[in-house]
Each structure stands twice: as structure tokens, then as C-alpha cells.
Amino acid sequence: MTKRKCVLVGCGFFSAYHLTAWQRLANRVELVALCDLDRARAQALADRFGIQAVHTDLDQLLATQRIDFVDIATSPASHRAIVDICARHGVPAIVQKPIATSWDDANAMVETMDRAGVPLMVHENFRFQSAVKHAGDLVRDGAIGEPTFARFTFRTGYDIYAGQPYLAQLERFVLLDLGIHVLDVARFFLGEVASVYCQTQSIRPGLAGEDTATVLLRHVSGAVSIVDRSYQGHHQPDVFPQMLVEIEGRDAALRVNTNYLVVVTDRTGRQKTSVVAPEGFGPTSDRWLPTQDSVVSIQRHWLDCLDHNRVPATSGADNLKTLALVEAAYASAAANSPVVPSAPTASMVQS
Ligand SMILES: NC(=O)c1ccc[n+]([C@@H]2O[C@H](COP(=O)([O-])OP(=O)(O)OC[C@H]3O[C@@H](n4cnc5c(N)ncnc54)[C@H](O)[C@@H]3O)[C@@H](O)[C@H]2O)c1
Known part of the structure; x- marks a missing residue:
């Protein structure tokens, strides 16, 4: 080859x-x-x-x-x-x-x-986290029926400033840096968004921007989701950089739990559990191993798309819809009221 x-x-x-x-x-x-x-x-x-x-x-x-x-x-x-x-x-x-x-x-x-x-692909790797990807496949295959509610959570006290000191200087911080990942996962599971309501907080002293944001989304499908993330969450175990997901559907509910457990619970309480951890993941593994795994996964996806002339799942055009949610979230927080996300203005020559 x-x-x-x-x-x-x-x-x-x-x-x-x-x-x-x-x-x-x-x-x-x-x-x-x-x-x-x-x-x-x-x-x-x-x-x-x-x-x-x-x-x-x-x-x-x-x-x-x-x-x-x-x-x-x-x-x-x-x-x-x-x-x-x-x-x-x-x-x-x-x-x-x-x-x-x-x-x-x-x-x-x-x-x-x-x-x-x-082609232009945005390196939006959270939806490529192994458990998130698997859960997305289950939901699309109908494992929980039509989704009605979801919560997408990323709260951590991990010292991200050690590797990325520039984050403390960003005036638009957690929504644009991390929130964009979590909002993208919300689109990945529940589709496009009709309205966005957001509250932001700056909790750690000395930051230029917000380090915590809580967003309520109304999706076009009618589903509602909460997207919450913080760099000042002091829970233990601190599961950074794992994303936690819970989704309720008309027939069943699904959770992406800590340690990459994906649990589907049906109306009778019967549960089906799968573990979808990246290879080598465990208590002593490198903290960033799950991130590394998702980076391999998205970069492989890019090569597959080039090989087969396909549009990447996180193409530039797709990612504008995620960025629109970030922009709407900032506008909502400033106005303290719900905001309808903008449609992309890029007029596409091809799809
Ligand atoms: N997907 C993820 O999980 C994840 C995690 C961390 C960072 N990021 C993203 O990765 C990107 C880089 O972040 P980082 O933490 O590595 O930043 P960094 O500041 O550590 O490194 C940026 C590098 O870009 C170089 N650079 C800047 N402008 C340039 C130009 N015009 N031409 C050539 N080089 C230029 C700088 O000299 C620097 O070496 C950002 O977009 C960040 O949001 C993504």
C-alpha cells in the first residue's frame, strides 16, 4: 500500500x-x-x-x-x-x-x-472515545428506543494547567476548549439543537475566563439534554479524561460509566453490560491513554475517508454545527436567556 x-x-x-x-x-x-x-x-x-x-x-x-x-x-x-x-x-x-x-x-x-x-476534518476526538463510540452505535441500532433525555458530563480537578498553562489566559475558556467536545457528543447522540441555555462560572482564582459551564439543550427531535463540564470538580475517583453519559429512551436507558462500562437497562430492570475500555486501560495506566486511543481512532477514520473518498464524520462543515452551540452558549450566558444557534454561513460548493 x-x-x-x-x-x-x-x-x-x-x-x-x-x-x-x-x-x-x-x-x-x-x-x-x-x-x-x-x-x-x-x-x-x-x-x-x-x-x-x-x-x-x-x-x-x-x-x-x-x-x-x-x-x-x-x-x-x-x-x-x-x-x-x-x-x-x-x-x-x-x-x-x-x-x-x-x-x-x-x-x-x-x-x-x-x-x-x-477535504477538511476537525480533530474532534471525544466521539471517538471507545465507550462513547460503542454507546452511539447501540443508540443508533435502537437499543433504547427513541432518546428523550441525556446528560453528558465531564467534571474533573485534574491539573490541566501543568501541560497547558495558556488555558488560564483564555477569556473564552472551558466552553471553547472542552465544552466544544462535550457539545459535539450531544449532537452525536441526539442530533441538531433548536435552543441553548447556558450558565458559566469562573471558580479557580486567577483565570481570565470561565472554568465551569452548564448547558441545557433542546434538540430538534424534542429530546432534552444537559451538558455540564468543569475543571473544578473534586469528585473521587476523578475519571479524567473519560466522558460520562446517561441517556434515557422510550424503551430503555443507557449509561457510559467510569472504567468504560456501558450499561443498558430495560423497563424490567434487566441489564446488559459491556466493557469498552481502550487496550491497556487500568488503575496504573497512563492518565491520557484513553485520549491517545481516541486520537488513533479519529486519525484512522481520516485515512479511511481519504481511501474511500468519504466525508469525515467530523468534517469542517459538520463541526460548524458544534461551534454554533459554543457561540450560542456564550450568547445565552451573557443574556441569561435561551438562544437559537446560528446556521453556518459557509455556502458549500459540494456537500
Ligand atoms: N483534542 C484534544 O483532546 C486536545 C487536547 C489538548 C489540546 N488540543 C488542541 O491542540 C491544539 C494545540 O494545543 P497545544 O496544547 O499543543 O498548544 P501548545 O501551545 O502547547 O502548542 C502550539 C504550537 O503551535 C505552534 N504554532 C503556533 N502558531 C503557529 C503557526 N502559525 N505555524 C506553525 N506553528 C505554530 C507554537 O509554536 C506551539 O509550538 C489546540 O487547538 C488545542 O485546543 C486538543
Whole structure:
């Protein structure tokens, strides 16, 4: 099989998870270069992962070499400019979440890639967590009947500031950084959203933005869900980075519990339990192992989509609908009233 040539742009905290995943997919992908404005940082990562070339100028690199896709793991404010470069060179791209820091930028990026006729996938990995993915399959296969209510929870006291100190400076923090994942999972299970009501809190001293947000969604289907997440949840066991889900349907209920237990309970109280943990998951495993597993899973999905000319589940166009929920949540919190999420403005050339 011919390997696809990839350049990874952005060599900070999260890039190692992308690279570890590409290593696991090494029979399908060749990492030809790393690119970062900070050459020393890129070199250190290249040495660690055995990658030959290091660049600081993606535009020049794409002008001189045939690259099959670019994997963007840079700071969110840089995403639009880098996607523009990819579009100019007609190169498909994966971009980390949040796709952009503004609604206008995100729509422009989707439109630009669409006009260039190349795929754009947002690296939205939470719906690729093993248990979440399995639960989604069960719900879509009718295991609980029509969903009527759900709660999607991510509350932790894990010190995320150690690896990502920049988070403390973000004026739009938990909704845009983490909430976007959980809102995407809500769409994944219950479909599009008709209205959003949100309350935010800034609990840890010294933050520029909110670290806790509670959102009530009314879905187009009529189902209602609560999306709640906090970086100041001090429960034990602290299950970071697992997402917990409970869904009630007309026929049965489903829970994604701690330790990747997926439990379906029918009206008579009969339960069916499956354990859908990532390989190697256990009390002594690396805390980020479930995240790493979901990163492998979404990157494999991207390759499958390229191979079969399919639109990724978390395409740029799809992800605009998730970003719209984040924007609506901020607007709702500011106005203290429900908000109808905006429709994407990107006018698509192709689907
Ligand atoms: N999906 C997840 O679970 C998850 C987890 C953590 C971070 N992230 C996302 O990953 C992205 C990166 O986060 P991070 O924590 O690694 O950030 P970071 O600040 O540690 O690293 C960002 C890197 O991008 C480089 N960079 C910035 N602008 C650039 C440009 N124009 N060209 C080339 N390089 C540029 C910086 O020099 C830096 O090395 C963000 O979008 C973040 O939200 C996702």
C-alpha cells in the first residue's frame, strides 16, 4: 500500500499524541516533516519521533514537495491562516479543535477548503472515545428506543494547567476548549439543537475566563439534554479524561460509566453490560491513554475517508454545527436567556 505523506504543523503539548497515533498507523502514513514557528521545539520533537525534516514555513514546504495531507495541531488563533495555505496548495487538512476562535473564521475556512475541492476534518476526538463510540452505535441500532433525555458530563480537578498553562489566559475558556467536545457528543447522540441555555462560572482564582459551564439543550427531535463540564470538580475517583453519559429512551436507558462500562437497562430492570475500555486501560495506566486511543481512532477514520473518498464524520462543515452551540452558549450566558444557534454561513460548493 502506498503511504500517504503527511506534515504535522504545531509541535506543542498535544502534537505528541498525534505523532504517537501516526506511528501506530505507520503502514499507511509517512511523516515527512514537522513544522513549527519555533524551530528548536520542532527539532526536539523530530529527534524524539525519528522524523528527518524540520521546517518553519509551511507555505514554502508545500510549494516544493508533494504532500498528501497536513495535520494542524497549532494554537487555535493560527488555524485559519494555516488552512488557507493548505487550500492554496490544494492539500487536504486535519485541524485541531476548536476549528477557529471566531465564527466568521470557521465559516471562511470551511468555504475556502470546499472551493479548493479538498477535504477538511476537525480533530474532534471525544466521539471517538471507545465507550462513547460503542454507546452511539447501540443508540443508533435502537437499543433504547427513541432518546428523550441525556446528560453528558465531564467534571474533573485534574491539573490541566501543568501541560497547558495558556488555558488560564483564555477569556473564552472551558466552553471553547472542552465544552466544544462535550457539545459535539450531544449532537452525536441526539442530533441538531433548536435552543441553548447556558450558565458559566469562573471558580479557580486567577483565570481570565470561565472554568465551569452548564448547558441545557433542546434538540430538534424534542429530546432534552444537559451538558455540564468543569475543571473544578473534586469528585473521587476523578475519571479524567473519560466522558460520562446517561441517556434515557422510550424503551430503555443507557449509561457510559467510569472504567468504560456501558450499561443498558430495560423497563424490567434487566441489564446488559459491556466493557469498552481502550487496550491497556487500568488503575496504573497512563492518565491520557484513553485520549491517545481516541486520537488513533479519529486519525484512522481520516485515512479511511481519504481511501474511500468519504466525508469525515467530523468534517469542517459538520463541526460548524458544534461551534454554533459554543457561540450560542456564550450568547445565552451573557443574556441569561435561551438562544437559537446560528446556521453556518459557509455556502458549500459540494456537500
Ligand atoms: N483534542 C484534544 O483532546 C486536545 C487536547 C489538548 C489540546 N488540543 C488542541 O491542540 C491544539 C494545540 O494545543 P497545544 O496544547 O499543543 O498548544 P501548545 O501551545 O502547547 O502548542 C502550539 C504550537 O503551535 C505552534 N504554532 C503556533 N502558531 C503557529 C503557526 N502559525 N505555524 C506553525 N506553528 C505554530 C507554537 O509554536 C506551539 O509550538 C489546540 O487547538 C488545542 O485546543 C486538543
